Amino acid sequence: xxxxxxxxxxxxxxxxxxxxxxxxxxxxxxxxxxxxxxxxxxxxxxxxxxxxxxxxxxxxxxxxxxxxxxxxxxxxxxxxxxxxxxxxxxxxxxxxxxxxxxxxxxxxxxxxxxxxxxxxxxxxxxxxxxxxxxxxxxxxxxxxxxxxxxxxxxxxxxxxxxxxxxxxxxxxxxxxxxxxxxxxxxxxxxxxxxxxxxxxxxxxxxxxxxxxx
Numbered sequence: 001x002x003x004x005x006x007x008x009x010x011x012x013x014x015x016x017x018x019x020x021x022x023x024x025x026x027x028x029x030x031x032x033x034x035x036x037x038x039x040x041x042x043x044x045x046x047x048x049x050x051x052x053x054x055x056x057x058x059x060x061x062x063x064x065x066x067x068x069x070x071x072x073x074x075x076x077x078x079x080x081x082x083x084x085x086x087x088x089x090x091x092x093x094x095x096x097x098x099x100x101x102x103x104x105x106x107x108x109x110x111x112x113x114x115x116x117x118x119x120x121x122x123x124x125x126x127x128x129x130x131x132x133x134x135x136x137x138x139x140x141x142x143x144x145x146x147x148x149x150x151x152x153x154x155x156x157x158x159x160x161x162x163x164x165x166x167x168x169x170x171x172x173x174x175x176x177x178x179x180x181x182x183x184x185x186x187x188x189x190x191x192x193x194x195x196x197x198x199x200x201x202x203x204x205x206x207x208x209x210x211x212x213x
Contacts, residue, residue, distance in 0.1 A: 002050045035147060042077070042151035049074040075150075084144040159162045 003015065028034040049070055052058075058066040076083075093099045118126040 004048050004055070007055045007057065008051060011055075015053045035142075037153065038143065038147055039157075042148055043155055043157070046074070046077055046152075046155070049077065080148050081145045084140065 006013065007015070035116065052070045053067065053074065055067075058070075060066050060068070062068075090099075094101055116132065117208050120126065120132070
């Protein structure tokens with residue numbers, strides 16, 4: 001989102017790729033935090049794509065431009081739940097014998113699904129086959145239908161949720177340590193400062209130093 005805002009409000013500047021850059025993250029450690037993160041990502045993706053449509057410095061002309069790609073991504077993001085329902089309905093029609101898959105559709109899905117299965121087998125990661133089918137049965141309805149609808153319903157919720165809390169911080173958030181009351185001192189100098197060992201501001205040491213002066 002920050003990159004999109006820079007492109008929008010500073011059209012005279014440009015972005016460059018730095019291959020030496022490194023990024024580290026802490027993955028969600030529970031399903032509740034994972035769902036909270038995905039809800040936030042869906043909202044931010046929608047808002048980011050909407051802001052990208054206002055950028056006038058994208059490359060390309062007419063349908064052969066990056067703005068067309070952005071609009072297609074935005075529409076795909078909005079109709080994702082409806083697309084999931086239609087896919088399930090189409091599978092039901094084929095299974096019931098009311099219609100048949102076209103050759104093009106079979107080739108397309110065969111490439112999308114088949115390539116992944118071949119990679120799992122070649123790399124001897126047979127456990128990935130279980131998780132692939134598990135995600136197809138359980139994950140697709142949750143992440144492609146239920147969660148997008150929930151995210152759209154809470155589109156104006158910009159809170160971080162639980163994604164910034166890790167397991168080691170659970171006890172601290174549940175039982176925060178008591179704060180010590182600091183007595184007011186008439187000789188306290190607000191312009192002076194003293195940092196404690198952990199990087200936090202120590203007001204008591206500052207007030208005591210002002211008394212000794």
